[in-house]
Amino acid sequence: MTAYLLKRIAVAIATLLLASMVVFAVLEILPGDPARLMLGMNASADQIELLRNQMGLNAPLALRYLHWAGGLLSLDFGRSYTYSVPVIDLVSERLAVSLPLALIALALSTIIAIPVGLFSASRRGRAGDTISMGAAQLGVAVPNFWFALMLIYVFAVWLRLVPAGGFPGWSAGVWPALKSLLLPAVALALPQAAILARVTRSALIEVLSEDYIRTARAKGLPYRAVLWRHALRNAMIPVLTILGLQFAFLLAGTIIIENVFYLPGLGRLVFQAITQRDLIVVESVVMLLVAAVIAVNLLVDLSYAVVDPRLRSRQ
Amino acid sequence: MKLWKTILAAAVLSLAAGTSAFAARTDLVIGIALEPPHLDPTAGAAAAIDEVLYANVFEGLTRIGPNGEVLPDLAESWTISDDGKVYTFKLHTGVKFHDGTDFDASDVKFSLDRARAENSVNAQKGLFAAIDKVDVVDPATVKVTLKNPQGSFLYNMGWGDAVIVAPESADTNKEKPIGTGPFKFQSWAKGSSITLVKSDNYWGTPASLDKAEFRIVPDAAAYVPALLSGDIQAFPFFDADSVAQVKDDPRFKVVIGATEGETILSINNKKPPFDKLQVRQAISYALDRKAIIDGASAGLGQPIGSHMSPANKDYVDLTGRYPHDVAKAKELLKEAGLENGFKATLKLPPPAYARLGGEIIASQLRDVGIDLEIIPVEWAQWLDQVFTKKDYDLTIVSHTEPNDIDIYSRKDYYFNYDNPAFDKVIADLGVTSDEAKRKELLGQAQKILADDAVVGFLYELPKVGVWDAKLQGLWENAPIQANDLTKVKWSD
Numbered sequence: 053m054t055a056y057l058l059k060r061i062a063v064a065i066a067t068l069l070l071a072s073m074v075v076f077a078v079l080e081i082l083p084g085d086p087a088r089l090m091l092g093m094n095a096s097a098d099q100i101e102l103l104r105n106q107m108g109l110n111a112p113l114a115l116r117y118l119h120w121a122g123g124l125l126s127l128d129f130g131r132s133y134t135y136s137v138p139v140i141d142l143v144s145e146r147l148a149v150s151l152p153l154a155l156i157a158l159a160l161s162t163i164i165a166i167p168v169g170l171f172s173a174s175r176r177g178r179a180g181d182t183i184s185m186g187a188a189q190l191g192v193a194v195p196n197f198w199f200a201l202m203l204i205y206v207f208a209v210w211l212r213l214v215p216a217g218g219f220p221g222w223s224a225g226v227w228p229a230l231k232s233l234l235l236p237a238v239a240l241a242l243p244q245a246a247i248l249a250r251v252t253r254s255a256l257i258e259v260l261s262e263d264y265i266r267t268a269r270a271k272g273l274p275y276r277a278v279l280w281r282h283a284l285r286n287a288m289i290p291v292l293t294i295l296g297l298q299f300a301f302l303l304a305g306t307i308i309i310e311n312v313f314y315l316p317g318l319g320r321l322v323f324q325a326i327t328q329r330d331l332i333v334v335e336s337v338v339m340l341l342v343a344a345v346i347a348v349n350l351l352v353d354l355s356y357a358v359v360d361p362r363l364r365s366r367q
Numbered sequence: 368m369k370l371w372k373t374i375l376a377a378a379v380l381s382l383a384a385g386t387s388a389f390a391a392r393t394d395l396v397i398g399i400a401l402e403p404p405h406l407d408p409t410a411g412a413a414a415a416i417d418e419v420l421y422a423n424v425f426e427g428l429t430r431i432g433p434n435g436e437v438l439p440d441l442a443e444s445w446t447i448s449d450d451g452k453v454y455t456f457k458l459h460t461g462v463k464f465h466d467g468t469d470f471d472a473s474d475v476k477f478s479l480d481r482a483r484a485e486n487s488v489n490a491q492k493g494l495f496a497a498i499d500k501v502d503v504v505d506p507a508t509v510k511v512t513l514k515n516p517q518g519s520f521l522y523n524m525g526w527g528d529a530v531i532v533a534p535e536s537a538d539t540n541k542e543k544p545i546g547t548g549p550f551k552f553q554s555w556a557k558g559s560s561i562t563l564v565k566s567d568n569y570w571g572t573p574a575s576l577d578k579a580e581f582r583i584v585p586d587a588a589a590y591v592p593a594l595l596s597g598d599i600q601a602f603p604f605f606d607a608d609s610v611a612q613v614k615d616d617p618r619f620k621v622v623i624g625a626t627e628g629e630t631i632l633s634i635n636n637k638k639p640p641f642d643k644l645q646v647r648q649a650i651s652y653a654l655d656r657k658a659i660i661d662g663a664s665a666g667l668g669q670p671i672g673s674h675m676s677p678a679n680k681d682y683v684d685l686t687g688r689y690p691h692d693v694a695k696a697k698e699l700l701k702e703a704g705l706e707n708g709f710k711a712t713l714k715l716p717p718p719a720y721a722r723l724g725g726e727i728i729a730s731q732l733r734d735v736g737i738d739l740e741i742i743p744v745e746w747a748q749w750l751d752q753v754f755t756k757k758d759y760d761l762t763i764v765s766h767t768e769p770n771d772i773d774i775y776s777r778k779d780y781y782f783n784y785d786n787p788a789f790d791k792v793i794a795d796l797g798v799t800s801d802e803a804k805r806k807e808l809l810g811q812a813q814k815i816l817a818d819d820a821v822v823g824f825l826y827e828l829p830k831v832g833v834w835d836a837k838l839q840g841l842w843e844n845a846p847i848q849a850n851d852l853t854k855v856k857w858s859d
Contacts, residue, residue: 084747088755090404091490092412094768103488134404135557136541145557201588208596216596217589218582221556311586314593316558320585324558328404329747 060353064346071342072124076117079331085109086133086329107133120335129336134328139336142321149219150318153233153240154302160241161248161298166284166291168245169252174279176257185253191246200239200312207235217313236313240306244298251294255287262286288359296352300345392857393577395838397850398584398599402558405541408527409482412490414767414848417527418604419561419581421849424465425530425546428456428475429521435627435679435769435846437521441470441531441547442509451516451800458507462570464533465551471506478531479511491528497797518800519770527849549574549853559583563852575840575856594619594833601834603841603850607665608719613833623667624830624844625678627769630668630720632728632823633753633762637783641711641760645703647820651689652696653735654728660826663724667829673813674772676827678844681809685817685824696735708736711760715741716749720828721763728763728823754781765828769847772812773797775821782821789815 087103088095104110111119123130129139168188172181208216214235220228259265260283268278307319318337325333403415408425422430430440439445442456462470481487483495497517502510513520523529536545544552549571550563560582565574582599584590587606591613593599605621614621632654640646656670669677672685700706715725722743729739739761744752753759759781766774775784776793789812796808817824830845840854 082747083751084745085751085755086747088750089747090411090413091488093750093754093766094412094491094493096492099488099492102486106488136405142557197588201592204589204592204596208598209592212596216592216598217584218593218598219556219559221559312589314559314582314584314586314589316556316583320558324402324585327745327747 057354060350064350067346068339068343072121072339073117075335075338075342076120079335080113082329082331084329086331089329090134120332124336124339129340130332132325132330132333134325134330134333139333142333143318143337143340146316146318146321148222149233149315150303150306152230153237153306153315153317154299156233156237157240157244157302158295158299160237161245162295164241164245165248166252168249169256169291170279170284172249172253173256173260173283174275181253185250188246188249191242192250194243196239196243197308197312199242200236200309203235203239204312217315219315232313232315236306236309236315239309239312240302244302248291248294248298252287252291255290256283259283259286285359289356292352292355292359296348299348300341303341303344391859393575394580395576395578395601395852395855395857396580396582396599397852398590398593398602399581399850400583400585400587400604402583402585403561406544406552406555406561407532407540408530409478409489409532409537410541417847417849419563419850420544420546420548420552421527421530421847422548422851422853423550423563423579424544424548424552425527425532426548427524427526427530429525431522431525431769431847431849433842433846433851434844437525440525441475445521447800451798452513454511454513454520455504456509456511458509459570460507462547463568464536464545464547465566466533466536466545468533468535470531470533470547472503472509473506474531474533475509476501476503477534477537479529481532481537482529489528491526494523494526494529516798516800518796518798518805520800522770525847527847550576550579553578572853574853576852579852579855581850590833601832601838601841603830603832603834604845605831605833607667607829607831610665610667610831610833618836619833620836620838622830622832622834622841622843624832624842625669625676626767626828626830626845627676627679627771627847628765628767628828629671629674629676630724630763630765630825630828631674632825633759633764633782634822635757635759635761635781635783636785636821638760640703640705640709643703644819645699646705647822648689649696649699649703649735650732650737650823651820652692652699653732653737654689654823654825655691655731656686656825657691658731659724659727662727663720664826664829667831668826669829670826671824673817673824674766674775674822675809675813678827678846679770681806683810683813685813688817689820693734700736705736708738710738710740713739713741714749714753714759714762715743716746716762716764717743718765720765724763724825757781757783763825767828767848772809772816775812775816784819784821786815786819789819 087100091100091103120130132139132142168184172184175181204216207213214231219232222229265278265283268282306317307323310317310320322334322337399418401415403419404411404413406420408416408420426440428440428442429437432438441459443459445454445456447454458472464470479498479501482489483498497513497515499512499514504510532540533545549566549569551566553562553564555561560580562580565577584593587609590602590606591609610621613619634641634647636642660666660668670686672688675682713725713729715721725741729741732739753762773793774780776790792808792812799805834841837858839856839858842851
């Protein structure tokens, strides 16, 4: 187990290093000068040169990479070109929105998907299965920005239960902040839940045809107990894999939902930073996300071992 | 007895609550599309900075009014020497910055010297180029000496880039802006909103609003629900395509005004075949401005025939110079030896006016035999390839700076246009402050640009404002990009 863990960590570090080079190189190739973008169309060439020097953009490429990568090691992410504040401050402000949003959406999606998957699998081919899988198909097919707009019109414009968008900040109180994350979380959770329900169903159906399920039934265990205790646990591995992928997506891939609800999330920060050529922010956030994805994958791998004792003993 | 007291207290409380509901509101939430990168108008070109801070937090010697006129601001009056080179400004007294420090002539000197200093990164450094020296005469009088008379000097001092800042706070204005205006900065939740509150020690007429929050809403799809739910009460720069959804709703006012944004089909004047006058004129004849305005701007926006806003007092109507005439365009191309047409590229930046307008223009030019390849680009790419390196044939962009006809005389500007006669007019204009003479010269300038068909003049970008019908005092036009809240109030 320890050797396995060490190997996994070594791979993770190598991946991070490689990713840092790729990210840095790609963004350097990107056309567009951050200094020109900040000073606009009326600035002279001299002024732009002056600002480029001030921002440290005129140093050699390798030197700038080492400076940046060295900073990352000591958790110094540098300063944003456009906002001129430390990147870490920007990121932590955005994470205060994106992390709770991702967690709520993930929780919602799991709470919806697992029971639906179980229900469908246990009624395979019957009306209940057809209806719930039809609904799941719809959930996957409906574009989430449209669904989000519908939610806004019903709950914010007609019923006025929640705000139509925006984020008051956690300093405004836990409830107002949560309230503003509710609709976006639902909008994000629905398609994820639909996917997860389908994965849960097919994994369960596969497990349910295994011999040990028949044995369990034959020894007299009630169907419900077989489903929950034996089948679901064995079907968890594909479900956990999907959950891990979904979490990484929910953390940064939510730019569309963030735009519809004008939430100051991580996705929008990256998007804005790219259009403004705030390269240092893009580079640092992308690296942070790479690290997050690697960490989540590591966790998922470890959780396999938790749900499946066979994996534990084999390693 | 105790019960009665409680009931009485409750009744009084509810009455108080009831009456306060009838008093006019004093808070406002305004939607803006782009977040300012920082909050210092003297250190960046982003229009979003001025949209939040201009006239509200920061003030200049002069200011630009709702219709583009120059008004006194921190300078209550001024005199101009006979040779037009010395401006003596009489300043308001008793003015304080929001941090409590006093404003006087030394702050004016500091601000102007800072903006024109060698290491200054003021995005509009050209505004200060004519200044020779700034002298403090006494705390309430400042004397500005120019190298040469400059007709637009008072106007220039009204730009957001020329606002007066204090030496104590100049370096921290990006995060915590300190000005002299009727509103002071309260907080900035990055990515979300910027809040201003009324300043208690304002020197002039105090604002009616107690609190104004600028909320950042990047996606036009969110504008309408935000208005309908009441979360946001005003979008001074609304999305033209969404107007239909709110224009019949009596709860809202839709106000169509003019901007200083000349939307043009820019042409690389040095690149063959665009170096031929006939080719550029053929393009102008091929353009059907009405169809472009309908398709790219939901039918809003006035056609232009040269580089001047129809709302400007010096505007000359030249829209009849090149009427839509396909036969004439083809004839001109034939004269230029291009009867079989030619191929060219059209680089389009992200705004809807460019992307939508570009497709329409491509189809109109195809009718006269010019085959355009459309290349969508981001702003950063546009600034790099088109604006800086001049690597383009045609592009569409809105020039939103006010009174910027002089860009056509700038050396090495991306139009690659070079006409000594035009440069002469602009040079004369620079040293003329007589209104009638300026009007004459500006008229000439507009006419030369139209005759030379330097670019394809399309239309003036409209300012589409939508706000709560009870809200008063927001600007109808946008002579500069600002949201002046000093006169904004709720009617009962």
